[in-house]
Amino acid sequence: MAQFFKEKPNKSKQLSAKLTLDVTQLDHLGAGIAQHQGKIVFIAGALPGERATVQLIEQKKSYAKAKLIHIASPVKSRVLPTCPHYSQCGGCDLQHMDTQAQREYKQTALVDLMSKLSSSEKIGADKMAKPLVGEGWHYRRRARLATLLDKRTQRLQLGFRAANSSNIVEINQCPVLATSLSELITPLAANLNQLKAKASLGHVELTQAENGHFVVLRVTKSLPNSDVKWLSGFAQKHQLTLLLQDDAGELTQLYSPLSSDKDAALLPFYPLANNTVNCYFSPGNFVQVNGEMNQAMVDQAIDWLSPQPGERILDLFCGVGNFSLPLAKKAADVIGVEGVPDMVEQARQNACDNQLSNVTFYHADLSADLSDQAWLGKIDKLLLDPARAGAYESLQWLHKMQPKKVVYVSCNPASLARDSSVLLDNGYRIAQVGLVDMFPQTHHIEAMVLFELAK
Template sequence: MAQFFKAKPNKTKQLSAKLSLTVTQLDHLGAGIAQHNGKVVFVPGALPGETVTAQLTEQKKKYAKAKLFKVDKPAPHRVNAQCPHYQQCGGCDLQHMDIEAQRDHKQLALTNLMSKLAINVDSTMVADAVIGEEWHYRRRARLATLFDKKTKTLQLGFRAANSSDIVQIKQCDVLAKPLSALITPFTELLNQLQAKTTLGHLELTEAENGLFAVLRITKALKPADEQLLIDFAASHNMNLLVQDNDSQVHGLYSVPSNTASDDTASDQAGIELPQYSLADGQVDCRFSPGNFVQVNADINQRMVAQAIEWLAPQANERILDLFCGVGNFSLPLATKAADVIGVEGVPEMVAQAKQNALDNNLTNLSFFHADLSADLSEASWLGRIDKLLLDPARAGAYESLQWLSKMKPKKVVYVSCNPASLARDSQVLIEQGYKLKQLMMLDMFPQTHHIEAMALFEIK
């Protein structure tokens, strides 16, 4: 008798009947937490105090995930999302929660993670949160493109939640207003180009010296397309650049100097670069397409100022800034007469940081390139320092902190975009004899679950 293969059911993906769940709290990723049959159930979109109708979509041994169908009893802090694209777009995930409750949740999530994984945090260690505007705070965004072969149109927008699909948008309420206003006209423009089937992402930036757009292209543009882009940039008073397959950036249009900054910021190829000021205008920080910069300009300014206040740099001190980027902390630290060393793993950002030091006439500042997750024993810059600042990516700075005994700083300021890795790395500092003195939540990303934090450690 012939036998046919029959796949075994995937128990982790079996859908349950619809359930009534009571949500008690949020996890640090913004999902509601409920209990069902002795398991923790995560319900994205649900809020503490709510009774909801949901369906289990994934079941593990100790927890399950569920899809929210209906809020039967809403929480007092539930609000209607302001953005018309909220249910589809993957950019924001807490717009259904009022802003004060969002901030309370982030503060609690940060202290709970630190207390659970590193050290018990008491009220004397918690500094006042740094908060700012809840809407139109992003000075930079990357929009994805997708050419629809059926409709012959190019879609411009953000990725859908947990998907590679594009949600075509007309506006974005967390983007700076001038950038949000460019989305619809840019969509219309790109659909006029002959190259619309081969275009990549579009990066928009609002800087202190004007608006910037970088269009990713996979093939050389035809003259007619270039002219359309140039005319569009001129009519919108915007600097326009294109980036090719080799990541080379070429300027198509620069706003005349009488309508942009008089102090033109340009790279070696003469392309004008976006810039922002730090340390009450004492220094300018310039960055290129692809360089990391904090998207919330106001919170970044205040974060840098707080880090400097905590470090209290003194003349002739040696201060090390790891994961320094283009000099966001290093440049203002160097204005305090300390000897500052910045180290970064991305060569392009190291080059830009060096140029920024030259442009600001900072001779007490040096930058080095290094893989900060590798063996640093032979690094020329590694040695005894007075103070240390770290601003790593989400993965944290665990490997770099293994060299702490060689550096022996009196103070450490750790800036983190992932409280879980901050808590893990705090254990290393505590084991090395450091004590947590201050912990601060910075609301860098309102309307999302993302938490920016900063911690001050001092040697006992």
């Protein structure tokens, strides 16, 4: 949704008089930026080139935040949001901007960021990779929905969190979800409301995988047999795998249309490397929600790293093997390291299922002292795919690794900026920068950067 700032309840606090401001650009969170009395004013929902009527709702020494009241002169890139829940739901914040304009904004923000980092070498067109883009809608193959039981009506609400709030916005569709998952929301909510123990339900996880649809219901207490039977019937009717997850994280399968002698086949999976690798994962494991962009991203990483037989390639923050397995398919010797033990075990199983003997997975806290790790040493190439916190601690060991090439996959421009400085200070140069439009209709920027050791 467009994140219109709401005033906190405070009887002594008054809104400013209405102001008319000219919006000049967007900030890194997708809010419009204007100037007023020497201060920067952030206006969520406003676009560059627009004249906006606003009210200031928060003032600091050097900036202010404003609530958008009216757009007097909308720009061509402004569109009517597709989602009927957009004004309340906190999932999207750029649906009021057409998809192409969103990508141009993200590309500009990424170029500006990387240019500021490397003052000695401007990030020109020769260093910019073609943006990886796909479908702007129905791209999410996974989502977690929250539940809330209305104590007055005893009705269970199913939806997403509201913007800047813990409140739940009840939804009946989601246009960024895969169509089959979006269409499941209404019948699922109706069936959950038929349960006797609906007060024991927590979040609901929906997943579209290559081998079907998976629904995980978080339960705080054991469900009565009648509820289990009801849910099993629902899963059978819709031909989906339905599992219950308890407080300890243990999973109980109620129904699955899948049948196989291999346990892995009962897990969701997605294909990689031109369908030559299957990457299985468990509920709770991290996987990229945009399958199309993930495949494009993996292909680009392989192209940039150009793995050769006999090379030693290190994949830090490897998850269940999203990059490690396709890299190993290219005959390189691959080492994957991950901080979540369950994901390490799944990655090892994935290597076995894909008959890849040239990839080894290790568990390690990548923010800790790595000096005693057996895998730490000279490598040819390095891939980093950290969470939002980045890879700063891991990069302190560059002097031991000395890779010729580094591919950094980032979901947070701030940590990318910080970590890129470490690489530049250690003799690397920026060879390629690429936008990955992983999350259309939101301000989130996914990026890939190729660093090469300067000769």
